[in-house]
Amino acid sequence: MANEAFNNQAFQQFLGERKLMGSQCGSCQTLYLPPRPLCPNCYDEAMAWVELSGQAELRAFTTVSIATTAMIEAGYGRDNPYCAGIVQLDEGPSISAQILGVDPRHPESIQIGTPLRVAYIDRGEGEDKKSYLAFETVS
Numbered sequence: 001m002a003n004e005a006f007n008n009q010a011f012q013q014f015l016g017e018r019k020l021m022g023s024q025c026g027s028c029q030t031l032y033l034p035p036r037p038l039c040p041n042c043y044d045e046a047m048a049w050v051e052l053s054g055q056a057e058l059r060a061f062t063t064v065s066i067a068t069t070a071m072i073e074a075g076y077g078r079d080n081p082y083c084a085g086i087v088q089l090d091e092g093p094s095i096s097a098q099i100l101g102v103d104p105r106h107p108e109s110i111q112i113g114t115p116l117r118v119a120y121i122d123r124g125e126g127e128d129k130k131s132y133l134a135f136e137t138v139s
C-alpha cells in the first residue's frame with residue numbers, strides 16, 4: 001500500500017479511516033505529526049507509523065473570517081468565522097487544525113490549555129470527498 005510513504009497523502013488516507021497517524025524515528029524516537037519521511041533530528045530514514053491517542057491541549061489559536069476558497073465552500077467566512085489553532089498532542093508533537101466546540105465569534109471565551117480530542121471533518125462528495133483533521137473540546 002501507499003501507506004509506506006510517510007507523506008501527506010498517506011496521512012490524509014488515514015484521516016479517512018479515522019486514524020491520527022504520525023511517524024516515529026527508529027533511531028532517536030522523535031515523533032512527527034504530520035509524518036515526515038526523514039528525521040530532521042538525526043537524518044535517519046527508519047520511520048514507523050504510530051497511531052496517536054488524539055488527546056491534546058490548545059496551545060494557540062486565531063479566529064478566521066477571511067476564509068480560503070475551501071473554507072468558504074464549507075460555509076465559513078465573514079459572517080461565520082472559524083477557529084484555527086495549534087494543538088499539542090499528549091505524545092508531544094504539535095499540529096495546526098480547525099478547532100470545534102468553541103465560539104469563534106467570542107474569541108475572549110476561548111482558553112489556551114483547553115483539553116481537546118481529535119475529530120474528523122469530511123468535505124466534498126464521492127471522488128472529491130476528503131477528510132480533514134480537526135480537534136473538538138472535551139465536554
Ligand SMILES: [Zn+2]
Binds near residue numbers: 027030044
Ligand atoms: Zn531521529
